[in-house]
Amino acid sequence: MSRIPLRPQPVGEALYRLEAPPDWTAVFGFDGPLELEIGCGAGGFALEYCRRNPQVRYVAFEWRKKFAREVQHRADKHGIKNLRVIEGDARFAVPRLFAEGSLDQLHLQFPDPWWKRAHQKRAILQPDFAAFLRTRLKATGRFDFRTDVEERARQGLAVLEEAGFVNPLGPGAFHPFDPDEVPSTRERRYLVTGQPVFRARLQKR
Numbered sequence: 001m002s003r004i005p006l007r008p009q010p011v012g013e014a015l016y017r018l019e020a021p022p023d024w025t026a027v028f029g030f031d032g033p034l035e036l037e038i039g040c041g042a043g044g045f046a047l048e049y050c051r052r053n054p055q056v057r058y059v060a061f062e063w064r065k066k067f068a069r070e071v072q073h074r075a076d077k078h079g080i081k082n083l084r085v086i087e088g089d090a091r092f093a094v095p096r097l098f099a100e101g102s103l104d105q106l107h108l109q110f111p112d113p114w115w116k117r118a119h120q121k122r123a124i125l126q127p128d129f130a131a132f133l134r135t136r137l138k139a140t141g142r143f144d145f146r147t148d149v150e151e152r153a154r155q156g157l158a159v160l161e162e163a164g165f166v167n168p169l170g171p172g173a174f175h176p177f178d179p180d181e182v183p184s185t186r187e188r189r190y191l192v193t194g195q196p197v198f199r200a201r202l203q204k205r
């Protein structure tokens with residue numbers, strides 16, 4: 001990413017502080033599918049996905065200040081009106097900000113693998129949180145999970161299936177590469193190098 005002067009305030013600060021779900025239609029100024037990404041990083045997926053799907057209301061969490069502020073800056077600069085970045089820890093804010101059955105899709109792409117045992121509690125795909133995320137989805141909701149770390153891919157998929165997500169390809173099966181799918185920033189690198197990526201597209205039911 002090129003250097004952009006960072007905003008002085010955390011992006012999405014007012015949303016992050018809310019104690020209860022906002023009226024997302026009022027936040028975005030229009031109604032439409034509501035989707036959530038946890039850990040958007042440099043935003044390669046979020047920005048392009050929002051550009052291609054202007055009807056979607058897209059909320060992206062990112063706890064690294066530089067990424068969060070730059071992604072929102074880029075969205076604003078390019079007139080992408082359907083993306084709201086929230087700077088902060090998704091694990092604490094998602095339970096406050098999203099009502100049960102309110103989300104159409106969840107995106108978790110290349111989550112940090114947290115190799116050290118002491119850090120593993122920071123991983124997003126813990127059994128309780130996975131089960132909680134499932135409750136936030138509509139009955140038709142979907143979970144888009146991608147990673148390059150095979151061990152984490154198998155663990156993550158098992159946690160999601162255990163939490164009740166349905167894998168239309170069968171338990172433990174990964175989705176083949178789809179050239180029409182928007183790649184994330186990290187995924188773009190692997191598409192060039194040919195390094196394997198494990199993709200799962202799960203359904204709430």
Ligand SMILES: C[S@@+](CC[C@H](N)C(=O)[O-])C[C@H]1O[C@@H](n2cnc3c(N)ncnc32)[C@H](O)[C@@H]1O
Binds near residue numbers: 042062111
């Ligand atoms: C390995 S990067 C992948 C970024 C992006 N999804 C991609 O595929 O290029 C994981 C990102 O998740 C963010 N992250 C990890 N845990 C988070 C949390 N609890 N809340 C918000 N962001 C988080 C990290 O700061 C990092 O930017």
